[in-house]
Amino acid sequence: MWKTRIGAILLLIIGAGIGYFIYASEPKLHEGKTVSGQAFAEKFPFKLGLDLSGGVQLVYQADVTSVKPGEVKNAMDSLRDVIERRVNAFGVSEPIVQIQEKGGITGPVEERLLVELPGVTDVKKAVDMIGQTPKLEFMTERSKAELDAYNKALEKLQADQTAGKPLNIPAVVLAGPYKPTELNGRFLERAVLEFDQTTREPIVSIVFNKQGSDLFAELTKANVGKTIAIYLDRELGNPEPISAPVVREAILGGKAQITGKFTALEAKTLVGRLNSGALPVDKLDLLSTQTISAPLGAQALMAGVWAGVWGLVIVAGFLVLWYRLPGLVSVFALAIYVVIMLALFKFLGVTLTAAGIAGFILSMGMAVDANILIFERTKEELRKGHGVHEALREGFARAWTSIRDSNISSIITAIILFWFGTSLIKGFALTFGLGVIVSMFTAISISRTLLFALPFNGHGVVVRTLFGSGFFRLK
Amino acid sequence: MFIVKYRKIFFTISIITIALSFFAMATKGFNAGIDFKGGSIIEVSYDKRPDVETLTKALEKAGFEGARVQMAGESDVMVKTRALSEVERQNLSSTLAIKGLQMEEKQFSSIGPTIGKELRSKAWYAIILVILGIVLFIAYAFRHVSEPISSWKYGMITTATLLHDIIVPAGVFVWLGKEVDVLFIVALLSIMGVSVHDTIVVFDRIRENLRLKVSNDFATTVGTSLRQTFTRSINTSLTVMIVLATLFFFGPASTKDFSLILWIGIAVGTYSSVFIASPLLVVLEKRQSR
Numbered sequence: 182m183w184k185t186r187i188g189a190i191l192l193l194i195i196g197a198g199i200g201y202f203i204y205a206s207e208p209k210l211h212e213g214k215t216v217s218g219q220a221f222a223e224k225f226p227f228k229l230g231l232d233l234s235g236g237v238q239l240v241y242q243a244d245v246t247s248v249k250p251g252e253v254k255n256a257m258d259s260l261r262d263v264i265e266r267r268v269n270a271f272g273v274s275e276p277i278v279q280i281q282e283k284g285g286i287t288g289p290v291e292e293r294l295l296v297e298l299p300g301v302t303d304v305k306k307a308v309d310m311i312g313q314t315p316k317l318e319f320m321t322e323r324s325k326a327e328l329d330a331y332n333k334a335l336e337k338l339q340a341d342q343t344a345g346k347p348l349n350i351p352a353v354v355l356a357g358p359y360k361p362t363e364l365n366g367r368f369l370e371r372a373v374l375e376f377d378q379t380t381r382e383p384i385v386s387i388v389f390n391k392q393g394s395d396l397f398a399e400l401t402k403a404n405v406g407k408t409i410a411i412y413l414d415r416e417l418g419n420p421e422p423i424s425a426p427v428v429r430e431a432i433l434g435g436k437a438q439i440t441g442k443f444t445a446l447e448a449k450t451l452v453g454r455l456n457s458g459a460l461p462v463d464k465l466d467l468l469s470t471q472t473i474s475a476p477l478g479a480q481a482l483m484a485g486v487w488a489g490v491w492g493l494v495i496v497a498g499f500l501v502l503w504y505r506l507p508g509l510v511s512v513f514a515l516a517i518y519v520v521i522m523l524a525l526f527k528f529l530g531v532t533l534t535a536a537g538i539a540g541f542i543l544s545m546g547m548a549v550d551a552n553i554l555i556f557e558r559t560k561e562e563l564r565k566g567h568g569v570h571e572a573l574r575e576g577f578a579r580a581w582t583s584i585r586d587s588n589i590s591s592i593i594t595a596i597i598l599f600w601f602g603t604s605l606i607k608g609f610a611l612t613f614g615l616g617v618i619v620s621m622f623t624a625i626s627i628s629r630t631l632l633f634a635l636p637f638n639g640h641g642v643v644v645r646t647l648f649g650s651g652f653f654r655l656k
Numbered sequence: 657m658f659i660v661k662y663r664k665i666f667f668t669i670s671i672i673t674i675a676l677s678f679f680a681m682a683t684k685g686f687n688a689g690i691d692f693k694g695g696s697i698i699e700v701s702y703d704k705r706p707d708v709e710t711l712t713k714a715l716e717k718a719g720f721e722g723a724r725v726q727m728a729g730e731s732d733v734m735v736k737t738r739a740l741s742e743v744e745r746q747n748l749s750s751t752l753a754i755k756g757l758q759m760e761e762k763q764f765s766s767i768g769p770t771i772g773k774e775l776r777s778k779a780w781y782a783i784i785l786v787i788l789g790i791v792l793f794i795a796y797a798f799r800h801v802s803e804p805i806s807s808w809k810y811g812m813i814t815t816a817t818l819l820h821d822i823i824v825p826a827g828v829f830v831w832l833g834k835e836v837d838v839l840f841i842v843a844l845l846s847i848m849g850v851s852v853h854d855t856i857v858v859f860d861r862i863r864e865n866l867r868l869k870v871s872n873d874f875a876t877t878v879g880t881s882l883r884q885t886f887t888r889s890i891n892t893s894l895t896v897m898i899v900l901a902t903l904f905f906f907g908p909a910s911t912k913d914f915s916l917i918l919w920i921g922i923a924v925g926t927y928s929s930v931f932i933a934s935p936l937l938v939v940l941e942k943r944q945s946r
Contacts, residue, residue: 232908232910240771242770302761304742304745304764305742305746308742467741467742468767468768468770468771469739469765469766469767469768469771470696470742470745470764470765470766471763471764471765471766472761472763472764472765473762473763474760474761474762474763476762477762477763480908481908481909481910482908484906484907484908484909485907485908485911487906487907488902488903488905488906488907488908489902491902491905491906492898492899492902492903495898495899495902496895496898496899499894499895499898500895503891535907535908535910535911536839536842536910536911536914538907538908538911539903539907539911539914539915542899542900542902542903542907543846543896543899543900543903543918545899546895546896546897546898546899546900547850547853547892547896549892549895550853550892550895550896553888553891553892553895554857554888554892557884557885557887557888557891561884579864582860582863582864583856583857583860583861586793586797586856586860587852587853587854587856587857587860588853589793589797590789590790590793590794590849590852590853590856591849591850591852591853593786593789593790593793593849594786594789594790594845594846594848594849595849597782597785597786597789597845598782598842598845598846600782601778601779601781601782601841601845605838605839606838606842609842609846613846
């Protein structure tokens with residue numbers, strides 16, 4: 182008995198703890214005040230889908246007809262990398278760039294690229310930027326005097342910044358330490374990943390075409406001992422070179438190797454970026470566009486939250502009025518269910534959409550089902566004249582098969598929905614499926630512990646009233 | 657139990673509603689949303705909303721023939737037209753920015769016909785898969801029940817009620833002229849999930865009562881099981897319908913139709929699992945013993 186009670190108290194404390202965590206992690210809930218644990222908790226914000234945060238979603242179809250079948254994956258990976266770099270340069274928080282392989286069962290395989298830019302509403306700018314051919318540039322170091330001027334200006338700028346003075350970026354700094362050359366991605370034939378025969382270290386080798394070889398020979402001749410910086414999409418806001426190898430000697434044959442301390446993965450990324458001097462796929466077609474303004478998203482979010490709150494309050498009211506004491510207990514179980522789900526959304530990084538919130542709200546209604554089944558069953562046992570604990574035990578045991586079988590069918594539906602998944606539906610399927618699984622746990626184990634911890638047993642008038650339902654007292 | 661006794665009345669009600677649903681589908685046809693047939697939709701809001709005619713004329717002049725203009729809310733206008741490229745979208749946006757009025761673009765989406773086609777076929781696959789999955793699962797879950805009728809018949813009846821539960825709300829939706837989009841399909845699939853919940857709970861009770869041998873007469877056993885699960889069926893559906901109603905009244909605009917169809921579907925689903933599924937079991941048993 183005491184064991185159950187301690188367990189019940191622990192459950193309530195844990196539930197309250199998770200609730201507090203959610204409270205602390207959303208600064209909007211405690212406006213202005215700082216609460217303890219906030220810094221840790223805020224590392225887990227809710228992830229909002231585009232329909233709630235506002236922003237742009239673009240779906241592209243990549244034409245890969247001229248890419249060899251075995252290399253499609255690599256081509257798509259480099260494409261993703263190139264686009265992601267650009268999107269990051271756009272200054273978007275948490276952009277999503279995803280490869281989606283479509284079809285297989287329902288048609289020929291198609292390679293898609295999904296780009297989501299939360300908070301961006303200028304579709305034109307986004308589309309223009311993504312659709313552009315990547316630009317690879319080879320640049321050489323500026324002269325000694327120019328470099329000195331650059332470094333000096335940069336130091337001054339940094340000093341200003343630390344002193345908090347208004348920043349006025351001089352042209353020398355904007356131009357950067359490298360100067361443009363004629364050599365660019367068009368002259369590059371290919372870049373490949375190789376491994377050194379003896380050291381087994383990754384090497385990136387690049388091959389230029391005829392014209393490129395001549396240009397490259399000139400550049401290397403003039404810059405022995407200096408660096409040649411390779412930039413990708415510099416004008417689209419990527420100010421750092423993707424690589425800046427030192428020229429050891431003049432290279433005449435148009436074949437060069439970049440060696441250095443990189444991991445195989447870094448080398449592979451570099452190869453992809455070098456090769457993306459032209460888009461690694463033939464063509465990108467914009468298949469669908471979706472934009473949602475930020476105020477509209479915020480409105481939808483608030484509406485979803487309020488619908489959830491009202492749903493919870495009304496269901497709780499119904500449970501207490503109809504099922505009395507067990508009803509009250511199930512309200513606690515439901516509350517714990519809600520906080521567990523919200524915490525899971527945070528920890529698993531589930532992207533919440535309007536459909537996802539709908540799935541969650543629906544699962545709240547279904548979460549109660551298991552409790553209703555148990556209570557009805559318990560009542561039957563009480564009617565037979567059993568004591569409270571005996572009746573509860575029987576009620577839980579006999580309701581279990583129904584709960585199990587009916588929930589499995591819901592899980593089957595959720596899985597198929599997830600597979601069906603556009604992002605809209607995946608959001609719904611995930612919250613709904615997760616909800617069904619978690620609710621099985623909360624409805625059974627939490628309600629059970631709490632009910633057994635109650636100081637009622639026997640079959641007196643009090644028990645019959647508290648465990649009765651609707652308009653009746655148990656006979 | 658009166659439900660088993662007067663089953664013919666309930667069968668008739670269901671047959672009539674299904675017939676009416678099919679009639680609605682045949683005469684009115686599905687009003688497919690842009691995600692199924694491709695197209696675009698833009699929602700803008702004005703400080704002073706121009707009338708439909710002004711907008712339609714402006715749109716026609718700009719080359720958006722057949723664009724449909726709809727008023728929404730107090731100051732919003734929605735325009736539906738074919739799938740648009742980015743350049744066309746800008747053109748549409750500037751066409752709607754009528755001189756002298758303040759206009760704000762609230763949302764835009766354009767879906768190419770390829771995606772529409774793909775979603776259509778996926779929707780069918782999903783519906784068929786859900787039905788198949790549920791039937792197989794029920795046949796498995798009830799595998800030990802073979803007397804007086806075999807377990808796969810429980811599965812078959814569940815399928816029949818599942819179809820009933822999605823045909824009727826779909827019919828109501830068509831009749832209301834609502835748009836059929838991806839969320840509509842998700843709603844239908846969820847209805848199946850929830851409706852089968854109810855059916856399983858009743859069948860589970862029948863399974864248990866058969867084991868306990870509460871009666872030698874199958875019809876009486878079914879009747880007893882129905883009576884025992886009746887309150888639960890009503891109360892569960894009630895709670896689900898309460899939360900769906902709050903979603904409908906307070907929730908985001910994008911899930912309003914979704915909660916409506918789920919609401920209808922769950923009402924129909926509860927009805928069918930109590931008034932149709934179990935009486936059908938009795939019918940099958942009677943036919944078998946004849």
